[in-house]
Amino acid sequence: MDNATVIVVGSGGREHALCLSLAASPRVSSLHCVPGNAGTAKMATNHACDMSNEPLLDLFREIKADLVVVGPEAPLCEGLADACQSAGIACFGPVAALAHLEGSKLHAKLAMQSAGVPTAAFQRLDATSDIDAALDAYAGQPWVVKRDVLAGGKGVVVTSDRNEAKQFIITSIGSDGFVLLEAFLPGEEASMLVVMDGTGFHTLPPSQDHKRAYDGDRGPNTGGMGAYCPAPVITEQVHERVLKRIVEPMHRHLSDQPVPYRGVLFIGLMIDASGDPFVVEFNVRFGDPECQVTLPLVETDMFDLLHGAATDGLSELSLNIRQGTALTVVLASEGYPSAPVKGRPIRGLEQALETAVYGKTWVNLAGVGVDESGQYIATGGRVLSCSALGVDVKRTKSEAYRLLSEIHLEGAHFRTDIAHRAMQ
Ligand code: AMP
Numbered sequence: 001m002d003n004a005t006v007i008v009v010g011s012g013g014r015e016h017a018l019c020l021s022l023a024a025s026p027r028v029s030s031l032h033c034v035p036g037n038a039g040t041a042k043m044a045t046n047h048a049c050d051m052s053n054e055p056l057l058d059l060f061r062e063i064k065a066d067l068v069v070v071g072p073e074a075p076l077c078e079g080l081a082d083a084c085q086s087a088g089i090a091c092f093g094p095v096a097a098l099a100h101l102e103g104s105k106l107h108a109k110l111a112m113q114s115a116g117v118p119t120a121a122f123q124r125l126d127a128t129s130d131i132d133a134a135l136d137a138y139a140g141q142p143w144v145v146k147r148d149v150l151a152g153g154k155g156v157v158v159t160s161d162r163n164e165a166k167q168f169i170i171t172s173i174g175s176d177g178f179v180l181l182e183a184f185l186p187g188e189e190a191s192m193l194v195v196m197d198g199t200g201f202h203t204l205p206p207s208q209d210h211k212r213a214y215d216g217d218r219g220p221n222t223g224g225m226g227a228y229c230p231a232p233v234i235t236e237q238v239h240e241r242v243l244k245r246i247v248e249p250m251h252r253h254l255s256d257q258p259v260p261y262r263g264v265l266f267i268g269l270m271i272d273a274s275g276d277p278f279v280v281e282f283n284v285r286f287g288d289p290e291c292q293v294t295l296p297l298v299e300t301d302m303f304d305l306l307h308g309a310a311t312d313g314l315s316e317l318s319l320n321i322r323q324g325t326a327l328t329v330v331l332a333s334e335g336y337p338s339a340p341v342k343g344r345p346i347r348g349l350e351q352a353l354e355t356a357v358y359g360k361t362w363v364n365l366a367g368v369g370v371d372e373s374g375q376y377i378a379t380g381g382r383v384l385s386c387s388a389l390g391v392d393v394k395r396t397k398s399e400a401y402r403l404l405s406e407i408h409l410e411g412a413h414f415r416t417d418i419a420h421r422a423m424q
């Protein structure tokens with residue numbers, strides 16, 4: 001398809017990354033974002049809209065969207081893809097019944113069991129369960145407790161403090177009715193993004209996020225403080241195991257459904273010391289910030305890839321990946337993740353955006369707005385990330401950090417050790 005009209009749903013750094021790569025496609029003549037942010041405004045028309053299905057569908061019809069690309073999980077769990085399907089609009093992102101792979105950890109565990117996919121053993125605990133006996137059963141390693149709700153990264157506690165684990169179990173059962181206690185998986189984490197539809201799938205190069213707030217993987221969990229791609233922990237042999245043991249059975253399971261999975265499956269992996277992969281979680285969307293470092297390595301036209309998946313055309317598409325490494329480092333507001341300070345001016349961003357070149361060194365905006373005087377201000381916890389693409393990790397990292405040094409936000413913090421596992 002040529003002269004396509006595409007709309008991206010969402011407002012974070014991931015959606016800016018999607019817009020940057022779609023804007024580079026000669027197939028796309030009209031690019032929109034809802035609600036978007038100050039970054040997407042540079043190459044797309046942002047729309048303010050009530051984010052429920054009906055008003056969104058009205059907008060998609062009004063702009064005559066040929067393709068809707070849904071960034072975050074919440075609209076998918078709310079059935080936005082189902083609504084698009086009923087309206088005959090191509091949508092990248094799965095229907096609600098399949099989005100529950102992310103919306104419900106229990107659902108994901110049961111899907112993995114039925115597909116024979118390796119993951120941590122677990123118990124479902126409710127008001128009738130013997131919590132002490134369950135904690136005893138998993139003693140000796142940290143306890144992993146997971147709520148069965150979309151909790152924006154706050155639904156999981158991994159702790160060696162038995163009391164903390166027990167309290168989280170009790171409060172979660174109180175609010176949700178039940179909770180999952182799962183076995184701790186030792187190893188190294190990696191993220192695998194698999195674009196799939198009813199006809200086939202393509203695995204994108206594996207990446208690694210940095211979820212803890214501070215250097216050395218210390219401090220509180222965050223949405224992600226930086227990422228790089230590809231991640232060397234996924235060797236060719238590990239990749240083969242991930243394909244055979246996880247991706248192929250999950251694709252068989254997901255393409256066997258009344259409506260096949262059309263979108264990207266994010267597989268959060270733990271690779272143990274023997275190189276055996278286990279699934280930690282599934283997400284039904286691109287990771288943020290994994291998206292920012294994965295899409296720039298995709299040489300295949302981004303519209304062809306996303307539209308192909310939305311219309312069951314993947315089996316006819318070949319995927320080409322660029323050589324090199326992409327890396328991004330997140331600049332976070334003071335107080336992030338617990339209580340980010342918002343409203344402060346961001347100096348040097350205007351200049352950084354002007355000199356940036358997508359695919360070399362560039363900025364992904366997330367929590368950035370513009371005040372009445374036209375000044376960029378921080379509006380969120382994760383404010384922006386500086387990204388680079390280069391031949392090796394070391395030089396790519398120094399390019400991304402050089403760009404970051406030109407941008408100033410009072411009180412902000414960032415990690416200085418992105419990609420440390422690739423440098424050892
Ligand atoms: P999740 O929301 O399920 O991805 O969990 C958040 C984070 O908790 C993961 O990225 C891991 O770092 C950690 N985690 C979750 N489950 C486990 C597990 N079974 N073993 C070890 N770490 C885990």
Ligand code: GLY
Nearest residue numbers: 209224287288289
């Ligand atoms: N960066 C992890 C996620 O998007 O869930």
